[in-house]
Amino acid sequence: MLSFASFVCLSVVASVVVAQSAVTIGPVANLHIANEVIAPDGFNRSAVLAGPNDTSLAFPGPLILARKGDSFQLNVIDALTDTTMLRSTSIHWHGFFQRGTSWADGPVGVTQSAGTFWYHSHDSTQYCDGLRGAMVVYDPDDPHRSLYEFDDATTVITLGDWYHVPAPSAGLVPTPDATLINGVGRYAGGPTIPLAVITVLPERRYRFRLVSISCDPNYTFSIDGHTMTIIEVDTVNTVPLEVDSIQIFAGQRYSFVLNTNQPISNYWIRSEPNVGTQGFDGGINSAILRYWGADAIDPNTTSTLTNPMLETNLVPLSGAAAPGVPEVGAADVNINLDIAFGFDDLRFRVNGATFAPPTLPVLLQIMSGALTAADLLPSGSVYALPPNQVVELSLPGGSTGSPHPIHLHGHTFDVVRSAGSTVYNYANPIKRDVVSIGAAGDNVTIRFTTDNPGPWIMHCHIDWHLEIGLSVVFAEDTGTVNLADPPVAWDDLCPIYNQTFPPAT
The missing domain is CATH 2.60.40.420 (Cupredoxins -  blue copper proteins)
Incomplete structure (x- = not known):
């Protein structure tokens, strides 16, 4: 059973973490919301951040982990002070049905499916200033469990856009300055800051949970030299589908299995946006997949994509039909x-x-x-x-x-x-x-x-x-x-x- 009790109170706060290793919290926790200066792409700016306490603010926000059957109680503490951005806040727990409790931000008294979720501010454009993070509800009876060995906090990948100007003054539809993968990235002409590195053991199978925390762009996501087998779409288990790229839109989530069956080396992870600076020169729109034992250097791999994911090829594992009469315009x-x-x-x-x-x-x-x-x-x-x-x-x-x-x-x-x-x-x-x-x-x-x-x-x-x-x-x-x-x-x-x-x- 999953239930949410989200209460907002006021406090004061300091300090920030922007790291490739995720800050994690469980289903019963405080979520402090406050302002701090961060530089996820090397450019300093004040942002709206979340953390489990006032000394562990993070971008993206803490990864919230639970198991199917857990009850959530998340106490949201609003400590925002920066008047260049919103000081109020409201959190949406994206993917939870809130069945029977539309006044809250989550379901009470019902069984909610496991899967990959996320959370973000739903107060104006505040989440573009940083208030966004991933959530995972693990299923001990996952029907795809035989397909992978690893599925934990290290296998969650977030994709997001980043802006150098606070949202309230950024303009009607601003152009993103950078793509961030797991909270870090580079912008064109900016400093060569370290990219996100995902380390894997050879000859293993990993379940990666890909979460778009984007405010605007959709991304074409791929990993050089590897295919991906999709097994979940927006919390819905699917018939396994092998692809070499995924077009992922704002708010969408995919789980895919990656078989680390390539030579020990470094491989580019690519996330090309449809708006903003495109390409991969200088490491923009990129991260690194590093096999254990490979040198800590940039990859020299290239990408040739021939098998993109098509939504029409995705089939729910349940095989269930759409409700109602199966004819166009024949619904109630x-x-x-x-x-x-x-x-x-x-x-x-x-x-x-x-x-x-x-x-x-x-x-x-x-x-x-x-x-x-x-x-x-x-x-x-x-x-x-x-x-x-x-x-x-x-x-x-x-x-x-x-x-x-x-x-x-x-x-x-x-x-x-x-x-x-x-x-x-x-x-x-x-x-x-x-x-x-x-x-x-x-x-x-x-x-x-x-x-x-x-x-x-x-x-x-x-x-x-x-x-x-x-x-x-x-x-x-x-x-x-x-x-x-x-x-x-x-x-x-x-x-x-x-x-x-x-x-x-």
Whole structure:
């Protein structure tokens, strides 16, 4: 059973760790949030960091580890002081369904699947300033356990973008300055700082958990001289699929098995972004895979990619079909979400409406008696969904800023039509919680069942796009949500927040 109790309090803090070896915490811990100056790519700047205490702040934030069956209690302590960035915060535990507890950031009283998760700020663009980290829930009965020998904190790989200017003053959609792998990297023209090194024993099999903690770019990830066998996508176990590169979008996670069957040497790990400085000159967008016994030198390997991962080749291990009648538009509820960008006001619109966080959160509106879309704010951005119905969403691609990685809170969903494909697969589609909706001509289509009451936001995981309105909210089973009874500690947070961070007047 997994349950979250996340409480925010205030404190004072100091000191920071930026290291290749991850800081780890268990499922019951404090998570201190504070500002410190770091230089993960050799450029000094103040950032928003997390740590288990006020002397162990880290970027990325601590790796949170648990086993299936554990109960989470994470006490979030807000000690932010830097006025060039947000001083408030809100943490989203990405991939956890929060079933029955939409007022919290995690599930209570239900069994949650094991797998690879992550956490990040969901307060404006704050996670672009550093508040992001990985989470893993290990499954003692992992059906893929026979495929690998190693799966621990050292086999988690994070990919992220980094900016030299704090998010509030960086501009509408800034260009990343660097790619960071496990929290370190280089920028074009910058210092030659040490890259992340992942050390492996020869003739072993490793389960690597690849986590995109990106604010914007998608990455083409590969390891010179090696193939990767994908076994998990966004917490969903898959039929093993061998590839030599993975295109990973913001918020997505993949587990892959790496067989260290090559000569003892050093091999480039490559993570080429779709925006920002591309290529690998001077070690940018790179890390190093080092076999035990190899000299501590840069690799001289090259890359030739011939077998990229295609989403349509991913099959869930369960083999389960999508819910509902297996025909296009034959779900109980069918919604087309057309995304457009307004060059007059520089805002995104979904079906003509741009999302702006309401003064009163949607959940509190529902708990106060608002039950229909017409009653809920922001107007045009909230869709009321009845309980226990199959919903089919169509998401045409190609709008400004494409490809958009779309994330739905509260659910995994079935991708019945993927970007780059015209085929509808209702028989055994991949299930995930972030999907790219592709380019012009694409019409990505997903299905899910409304079995988790609550207001669930669906948004572009390019954080800059979310900030300028690329989002909607699905108010699921509002009648049940209206009966929810959050704990007193949760009720107490609003006046504390408003007193500490009063709204602008």
